[in-house]
Amino acid sequence: MKVVRETELFFMRRMIEQVRSPLWFFMGLINPLLYLVLFAPLLGGIPNVGRDGVADAFVPGLLALFALNSGTGIAWIVNNERTIGVIERFRVSPVSRLSLLLGNVLKDVVMFLITSLMVTVVSNFIGFHIHVLGLAVLFILLCLLTAIVSAACSGLGLIARDIGTIAAVVTGLQLPITLLSGVLLPISFGPTWLQVIAHFNPLYYVVEASRVLASGTLWNIKVFWAFTIMVLLLVVTISWATNIYRKAIS
Amino acid sequence: MQNVIEIDNLRKSFSVKIKGRKTIVEAVRGISFSVRSGEIFGFLGPNGAGKTTTLRMLTTLLPVDSGKAMICGYDLVRHAKEIRRHIGYVSQLGGADMEATGRENLLLQGRLYGMSRVDTEKRADELLDAFQLVEVADRIVRTYSGGQKRRLEIAMGMIHRPKVLFLDEPTIGLDPQNRANLWGQIRQLQKEGMTVFLTTHYLDEADILCDGVAIIDSGKIIVEGTPSELKKRISNDVIQIRLSRDKMQRARNLFEAISFINEIVVEGENIYLFVKDGAQVLPPIFELLNNNGLQMQSVTMTRPSLDDVFLKYTGRSLRDTKEWIA
Numbered sequence: 001m002k003v004v005r006e007t008e009l010f011f012m013r014r015m016i017e018q019v020r021s022p023l024w025f026f027m028g029l030i031n032p033l034l035y036l037v038l039f040a041p042l043l044g045g046i047p048n049v050g051r052d053g054v055a056d057a058f059v060p061g062l063l064a065l066f067a068l069n070s071g072t073g074i075a076w077i078v079n080n081e082r083t084i085g086v087i088e089r090f091r092v093s094p095v096s097r098l099s100l101l102l103g104n105v106l107k108d109v110v111m112f113l114i115t116s117l118m119v120t121v122v123s124n125f126i127g128f129h130i131h132v133l134g135l136a137v138l139f140i141l142l143c144l145l146t147a148i149v150s151a152a153c154s155g156l157g158l159i160a161r162d163i164g165t166i167a168a169v170v171t172g173l174q175l176p177i178t179l180l181s182g183v184l185l186p187i188s189f190g191p192t193w194l195q196v197i198a199h200f201n202p203l204y205y206v207v208e209a210s211r212v213l214a215s216g217t218l219w220n221i222k223v224f225w226a227f228t229i230m231v232l233l234l235v236v237t238i239s240w241a242t243n244i245y246r247k248a249i250s
Numbered sequence: 251m252q253n254v255i256e257i258d259n260l261r262k263s264f265s266v267k268i269k270g271r272k273t274i275v276e277a278v279r280g281i282s283f284s285v286r287s288g289e290i291f292g293f294l295g296p297n298g299a300g301k302t303t304t305l306r307m308l309t310t311l312l313p314v315d316s317g318k319a320m321i322c323g324y325d326l327v328r329h330a331k332e333i334r335r336h337i338g339y340v341s342q343l344g345g346a347d348m349e350a351t352g353r354e355n356l357l358l359q360g361r362l363y364g365m366s367r368v369d370t371e372k373r374a375d376e377l378l379d380a381f382q383l384v385e386v387a388d389r390i391v392r393t394y395s396g397g398q399k400r401r402l403e404i405a406m407g408m409i410h411r412p413k414v415l416f417l418d419e420p421t422i423g424l425d426p427q428n429r430a431n432l433w434g435q436i437r438q439l440q441k442e443g444m445t446v447f448l449t450t451h452y453l454d455e456a457d458i459l460c461d462g463v464a465i466i467d468s469g470k471i472i473v474e475g476t477p478s479e480l481k482k483r484i485s486n487d488v489i490q491i492r493l494s495r496d497k498m499q500r501a502r503n504l505f506e507a508i509s510f511i512n513e514i515v516v517e518g519e520n521i522y523l524f525v526k527d528g529a530q531v532l533p534p535i536f537e538l539l540n541n542n543g544l545q546m547q548s549v550t551m552t553r554p555s556l557d558d559v560f561l562k563y564t565g566r567s568l569r570d571t572k573e574w575i576a
Contacts, residue, residue, distance in 0.1 A: 002364075009361050013347070020349055085343025089406075092309050093362050094334040 003096045010103020011110075018111060024073065028111070032066045032119045036126065039184070055128035060138065060210035061183035062123075063116055067142035068177065068203060070112035071149030074104050075166045078157030087158065097245035101154055101238065108150035109143045116142070131216035137223070138213035144230040145206055148237050155241035181207045202229050253320075254414050254445045255285035255308065260317035262303050277303040279469035280317065285414075285447055285462065290440050292460035293449040294556065296566075300469040301449040302342070302418060308447070309339040309416050322413050335363070338412035342419050344403035346391050352402045353378065353387045356409055363410035370409070377405040381435060397428035401435070408439065415439065417448040421455060433459050453556040465560055472563040481554045487528030488558045489535065491521050492547040501544055508538075515561050519547070522561060524554075 018025065036059075043054045081087050090100055116139070124130055153170070160166045178184070180194075181203035187195050198204045209226030217223075262278040278300045285291040295301050306312040308319060310330040319326035322336040346355050353374060360370030378387045381401040391399060400420065408415050420436070421429040436446055436459060450456055456463050457477050464474040473480060493501055498516055505511050505523060510531055513524035525531050528551045539546055552558075560566070 006362065009358060013358055017349055084348070085341045085345030086347060088311060088341050088343070089345035090362070091311060092334060092339040094331060095362050
């Protein structure tokens with residue numbers, strides 16, 4: 001099929017680009033490792049968690065956070081490509097706009113998988129218990145999250161006037177989404193109003209589900225909600241971003 | 251010959267904010283022209299005249315407000331997808347992948363147009379050779395010189411053998427040597443049967459290279475034809491006299507009374523006289539100025555160029571319009 005073939009071309013283009021600038025790959029890897037080394041030990045002091053459960057409680061959320069961040073970089077790349085005329089060159093050609101977008105999304109998903117598997121292995125050394133099946137389902141969920149962010153950021157990169165705007169939007173959203181997700185500390189520690197707002201945060205459901213899945217339980221209501229929300233958001237962001245690629249942008 | 255591009259009353263306006271107030275800017279105000287199959291067509295005009303807007307409409311990048319355009323027999327509004335298959339477009343920015351090699355750029359471009367791997371490889375070799383890029387083919391584009399990058403981008407624009415190749419200011423920023431080379435290569439494309447539509451603000455370029463020319467200014471076509479036709483429409487010779495500004499009005503009044511001067515255009519410190527036979531009328535013009543105590547700073551007489559055509563129709567000289575150099 002045309003879309004599949006074109007998506008493969010755009011995906012390979014992105015992967016070659018990625019391989020040629022390995023610095024970004026390492027920077028992406030260093031971030032979660034720093035969390036593991038410099039933040040996870042702090043959790044050991046919290047009574048409810050206990051020193052033994054630190055890794056099991058923290059690593060799933062960390063992976064979710066990592067999935068969120070993995071899709072943001074594309075906004076800068078796309079914006080630069082718009083500036084130097086690359087996007088225009090593609091838009092003059094008969095290629096499907098969807099495949100142009102999916103090339104970006106797939107590359108972010110694959111890069112997330114590679115680096116997050118490495119983080120999982122490292123986490124295993126500091127006491128994270130690996131339940132293979134649960135983790136497999138968890139990674140599917142997290143790939144959806146990366147895809148959502150990547151599609152949204154691919155669209156953002158095209159409509160944002162400059163990289164300053166992108167930085168403002170991305171960091172402006174990243175921080176509240178992270179704080180209200182319960183990655184760093186469980187939301188149940190907080191007051192009621194905080195818990196209420198957290199329920200409007202899609203990442204909250206992913207983090208909740210990720211702890212369930214990482215513990216080896218494959219299915220419960222939390223997992224159901226997380227998948228439902230991710231699939232819906234994926235459909236919305238892909239349609240929105242494809243539409244942006246389709247429309248004329250001066 | 252058949253027309254590959256036919257444009258009828260095409261319009262485009264933008265809404266922009268000027269000092270906080272929404273203003274409608276009419277970038278293209280009802281233009282009509284046609285381009286014949288196999289010709290090199292020059293779309294000429296200063297910056298901001300509407301050249302790029304027109305080009306972006308014709309290449310399906312920008313929706314049309316109103317009017318009709320047929321490209322390769324397809325309606326621009328209804329059949330954008332078919333048109334995309336049959337045209338190539340090289341923007342001013344070029345848009346090659348900077349971190350990929352020239353060859354990789356060509357291969358991807360061909361595949362995006364649905365060409366097979368084998369066919370694309372063959373065509374890429376052909377183009378690398380034609381555009382003298384064989385030696386740099388496997389180097390990263392970031393390391394290319396301006397001329398090499400431009401040649402690569404034109405090669406990319408025609409990898410799928412389009413019927414029409416649109417080039418937006420193809421020689422901008424190139425040195426004279428590279429410009430001349432590129433002209434040769436564009437002529438070569440024409441010999442292979444391709445129609446080339448290029449925008450330029452270099453009049454000499456349009457003059458030397460193009461079979462047909464349309465001059466656009468402030469969103470309107472002011473004149474259209476072959477370069478020699480256009481030049482014939484103005485008088486045979488152009489006399490340019492340089493005077494200080496305070497003497498200009500008096501000189502103009504004097505010249506207006508003389509019957510053998512067909513047209514007078516004043517621009518800054520220059521006054522242009524369009525005459526039939528320059529050599530014959532120069533002595534009486536000198537005499538007239540001397541008798542009236544008007545000291546000339548310099549005089550030049552030229553055969554008319556497209557610049558003079560532009561001057562005649564707009565009252566401005568394209569050569570001296572400073573803003574378009576940027």
